Amino acid sequence: MKRFITFSAALLFVALAYAQSPYYEFTMVKSNPTTSVKNQAQTGTCWSFATISFLESEAIKKGTADTSLNLSEMFFVRNEYLRRGADFYYRRGRGRKGPGGVSHQAIFSMEHNGLMTEEAYNGINYDSKTHNHKELQSEFTNLMDEAVKEKKGVPYEKASTILDKWLGQLPSTLSYKGTEYSPLAFKNKLKLNGEDYVEITSFMHHPYYEQFVLEIPDNYDMASYYNVPLDEFVAIAEEAIMKGYTIAWDADVSETYFAHNNHVAVFAPGENIKGEKEGLKKRYLETPVDAVSRQRMFEDFTTTDDHLMHITGLVKDQNGVKYFMVKNSWGVSNGDGYLYVSENYFKAKTIAIMINKDALPKAIRKKLNIK
Numbered sequence: 001m002k003r004f005i006t007f008s009a010a011l012l013f014v015a016l017a018y019a020q021s022p023y024y025e026f027t028m029v030k031s032n033p034t035t036s037v038k039n040q041a042q043t044g045t046c047w048s049f050a051t052i053s054f055l056e057s058e059a060i061k062k063g064t065a066d067t068s069l070n071l072s073e074m075f076f077v078r079n080e081y082l083r084r085g086a087d088f089y090y091r092r093g094r095g096r097k098g099p100g101g102v103s104h105q106a107i108f109s110m111e112h113n114g115l116m117t118e119e120a121y122n123g124i125n126y127d128s129k130t131h132n133h134k135e136l137q138s139e140f141t142n143l144m145d146e147a148v149k150e151k152k153g154v155p156y157e158k159a160s161t162i163l164d165k166w167l168g169q170l171p172s173t174l175s176y177k178g179t180e181y182s183p184l185a186f187k188n189k190l191k192l193n194g195e196d197y198v199e200i201t202s203f204m205h206h207p208y209y210e211q212f213v214l215e216i217p218d219n220y221d222m223a224s225y226y227n228v229p230l231d232e233f234v235a236i237a238e239e240a241i242m243k244g245y246t247i248a249w250d251a252d253v254s255e256t257y258f259a260h261n262n263h264v265a266v267f268a269p270g271e272n273i274k275g276e277k278e279g280l281k282k283r284y285l286e287t288p289v290d291a292v293s294r295q296r297m298f299e300d301f302t303t304t305d306d307h308l309m310h311i312t313g314l315v316k317d318q319n320g321v322k323y324f325m326v327k328n329s330w331g332v333s334n335g336d337g338y339l340y341v342s343e344n345y346f347k348a349k350t351i352a353i354m355i356n357k358d359a360l361p362k363a364i365r366k367k368l369n370i371k
Helices: 002-019 045-061 075-092 103-113 134-150 158-167 185-191 230-242 291-299 342-349 363-370
Strands: 027-031 175-177 179-181 197-201 209-211 224-227 247-251 307-316 322-327 338-342 350-356
Touching: 027 230, 045 247, 045 307, 045 350, 075 134, 103 185, 103 197, 103 338, 103 350, 134 158, 175 185, 179 185, 179 350, 197 230, 197 307, 197 342, 230 247, 230 322, 230 342, 230 350, 230 363, 247 322, 291 342, 307 338, 322 342, 322 350, 342 350, 342 363
Parallel strands: 197 224
Antiparallel strands: 027 307, 175 179, 197 350, 209 224, 247 307, 247 350, 307 322, 322 338
């Protein structure tokens, strides 16, 4: 009994020493090229910002662009508004008419409409230096609600008028490094192909190594995701980074231990890390995560589909704990716009990821039957 107490006391001492040790010290393991941090500002369009950033890194990896590439997020947003407006109408007012979305919707827009540069279409046709969609969203919502009541078909013309008013009319061409392209020709110039990308998740309520329609509100078009065990899910993300690929990341950021202002996210339920206004004073002990606890948080709605970002690298802290380096779309007013997300947080709070299928480990790709 005495030996047990002594051992327990030693464990407590180690835990306290860990929790009270100096602020996190990160060492870079792998950093992949990407473009500058952007600001989605007063919009709910993180899905476009994250996926555009991901596609920019894809073009850089392919050698068809460099880090100066600046694609238009609002080009995707404008095209997607029309598509989801139609979905809302045909579902008789029960579809999605809000600004949120997921990565495959950006890929759909790319495949059907091409790509546009920010210079050619910045999507700000109002008196503001940054994006603000409050009035746009209000007008669009009112239009679609009225359309459902009138039952006269999708009001494409009126919707386009609203989008032109707030985002500006779409140009038919763009200029890139002295050459003029159509949006689809520009996509081809960058050698970006929607068939190269897959979305992957890890949940227990569907069979592993199969596809299923992920039950989140923003997946209004009922797209299917590949499902893998949790350990393989993490391995896929880490191997992709180490191979030089980046990842579009869909996650829950509503927790007090997701602290963009302090540039770190760790799985420490009950801790208010984002509330530390003058920077972190200590390191936090994390709670282990397994498939069961992850599933429980999804089913009791403590894990929600909040925000998309872009994973570009991998780091380790002074204890050897792995963290993903995440590029956010909230500007650079507080630091450089990046934060470090622990492997445990990734396990607990990731909804899904999008990656290039060539980044998949060969054994997992074979299990998923991805050609």
